[in-house]
Amino acid sequence: MESLKGKLVFITGATSGIGKSSAYAFAGQGANIVICARRINIVNEIAEDIKQKFGVKVYSFELDVRDRQHVLKAIASFPEEFKKIDILINNAGLGRGLNKFYEDNPDGWDEMIDTNVRGLLNVTHAILPGMIDRKKGHIINIGSIAGHEAYPKGAVYCASKHAVDAITRSLRMDIIDKNILVSSIDAGLVETGFSKVRFYGDEEKAKNVYKGLTPLTGDDVADAIIFCATRPAHVNIAEITLLAARQASATVVYREE
Numbered sequence: 001m002e003s004l005k006g007k008l009v010f011i012t013g014a015t016s017g018i019g020k021s022s023a024y025a026f027a028g029q030g031a032n033i034v035i036c037a038r039r040i041n042i043v044n045e046i047a048e049d050i051k052q053k054f055g056v057k058v059y060s061f062e063l064d065v066r067d068r069q070h071v072l073k074a075i076a077s078f079p080e081e082f083k084k085i086d087i088l089i090n091n092a093g094l095g096r097g098l099n100k101f102y103e104d105n106p107d108g109w110d111e112m113i114d115t116n117v118r119g120l121l122n123v124t125h126a127i128l129p130g131m132i133d134r135k136k137g138h139i140i141n142i143g144s145i146a147g148h149e150a151y152p153k154g155a156v157y158c159a160s161k162h163a164v165d166a167i168t169r170s171l172r173m174d175i176i177d178k179n180i181l182v183s184s185i186d187a188g189l190v191e192t193g194f195s196k197v198r199f200y201g202d203e204e205k206a207k208n209v210y211k212g213l214t215p216l217t218g219d220d221v222a223d224a225i226i227f228c229a230t231r232p233a234h235v236n237i238a239e240i241t242l243l244a245a246r247q248a249s250a251t252v253v254y255r256e257e
């Protein structure tokens, strides 16, 4: 197992769920971290808590990954000691709505494509040149089983995660000679803020998604991310697919009454 002590890990979307769990998990292994999201107060609170708990270096800043100019500017102005990112976790993402395509709101499509696809491209585009110069790095994309299979009422979310899958595989080929790894972590049902965001704040609908089964947690996914980031230097984990124990696919879920 490779040590994470002193490594510099950049996690997008660290205010909630998988991103937040990952920030604590990496810091718990002695990594220094850079975290961001749009809700800057929460990012800063998490940064302070992590510094106190683990004594690692943390840089936190506000970022909307959809805004390419801001992404470039913010990343170019990282303090010197936070510039050499070893591991990038492209986690920021969302679902908006769960409706038949013809009844769905196109504004949600824009949000999903701009965040899950363009946002991931924006951040990768800003971080990758430094990794290429240093001939060292690891990019871990948070995909989804929605990137392996389409499900009803999820056309655009599934399309966005299929895009993440394609970007992961294509990028791996493009930088095969650069000593940079590219991996994807693709989970099924994880109980995070995801469903509340997907249903525009409707707690009842969000709760129903996980009814009758024990879903994965952000910590379960963070475990898989840590595994992926700590393999010996000659190993690349291309992809990890994680499902809740009672989930067989995106659509086949066994729920206790």
Ligand SMILES: NC(=O)c1ccc[n+]([C@@H]2O[C@H](COP(=O)([O-])OP(=O)(O)OC[C@H]3O[C@@H](n4cnc5c(N)ncnc54)[C@H](OP(=O)(O)O)[C@@H]3O)[C@@H](O)[C@H]2O)c1
Residues within 6 Å of the ligand: 012, 013, 014, 015, 016, 017, 018, 019, 036, 037, 038, 039, 040, 063, 064, 065, 066, 091, 092, 093, 094, 095, 115, 119, 142, 143, 144, 145, 186, 187, 188, 189, 190, 191, 192, 193, 194, 195, 197, 218
């Ligand atoms: N939960 C699941 O069942 C599941 C399954 C497979 C994959 N995933 C993927 O896992 C990733 C994390 O989701 P989660 O489940 O942990 O959901 P979550 O709890 O809602 O967290 C999403 C994070 O993304 C951030 N974010 C959203 N839009 C952003 C933007 N434009 N710019 C910067 N940050 C943004 C949010 O922060 P702010 O709101 O503060 O910006 C938040 O920190 C997503 O890519 C999601 O598609 C989730």
